[in-house]
Amino acid sequence: MNLEKYYSARKNVFERIQDSSTATKVLMSFMMACFTGIMAQIIIPLPWTPVPITAQTFAVLCSGLFLGKKYGCLSQILYVVLGIAFIPWFGGxxxxxxxxxxxTGGFLVGFIIASYFIGSITEKYAEARNFTKMALVIGIANFALIYIPGLAGLALWSSAQGVTLGIVDLLMMGLVPFIMGDIVKILGAASVSKVFLPKE
Structure with missing residues (x-):
């Protein structure tokens, strides 16, 4: 009976979020942007790269899970736009x-794309909200949709500084040091999906 109550409560909360007013969803998007900004302050600088290790990716991945493609994406647009405009909530x-x-500008673009992708899958395929399938979806979002624009932006920035990076140097600066931490964040976000999102 307790398990049935848990499943029912989980479904009700998810549906209430989906059915809430536009104003409420925009507010939730802003709150998720704030959460992203807070997580961005958990930072470990690396001496050989201008790209630090941060916890903000976890918030990015969760934004699509909870808010869906439209408002999860909006949360990251707000994070980027407000960070550019006047709120110093990027890393450090x-x-x-x-x-x-x-x-790191390319990674910020990737956050928006990744949140939209995860939200699209979460909304459209309830059966994908289990741990294994969502870990795969989130892994694709993290390692493809965030890192491809992220590495491209890092390469362009380096070129503008007069430094042309080879593929190995680029990966060592923008990907390899972050793999283990990203796996932890991916598994954490997949666990959030398993625990908090309904499967029907």
Whole structure:
């Protein structure tokens, strides 16, 4: 009986989020943007790359899970736009257009794309909300949709600094050091999906 109550409560909460007013969804998107900004302050700088290890990717992945494609994507657009405009909530309490045009700007673009992708799958395929399938979906979002624009942006930034990076150097600066931490965040987000999202 307790398990049935849990399943019912989980479904009711999810449906209430989906059926809430536009104003409420925009507010939730802003709150998720704030959560992303908070997680971005959990940071480990690396001496050989301008790209630090941060926890913000976990918030990005969860935004699509809870808010869906439209408002999850909006949360990351708000995070990026407000960070450029006047809120210093990028990694290390930074902000402004120079950050967006800097070494990590491509990753910020990837956040928006990844949130939309995860939200699309979450909304359309209830059966994909289990741990294994969602871990695969989130893994694709993380390692393809975030890292491809992220690495492209890092390469362009380096080129603008007069440094042409080879593929190995690019991967060592923008991908390899983050793999283990990203796996933990992917599994964590997949666990969130398993626990909090209905499967029907």
């Amino acid at each position: 309490m930074t902000g402004g257009l120079d950050v967006f045009l800097g070494a």
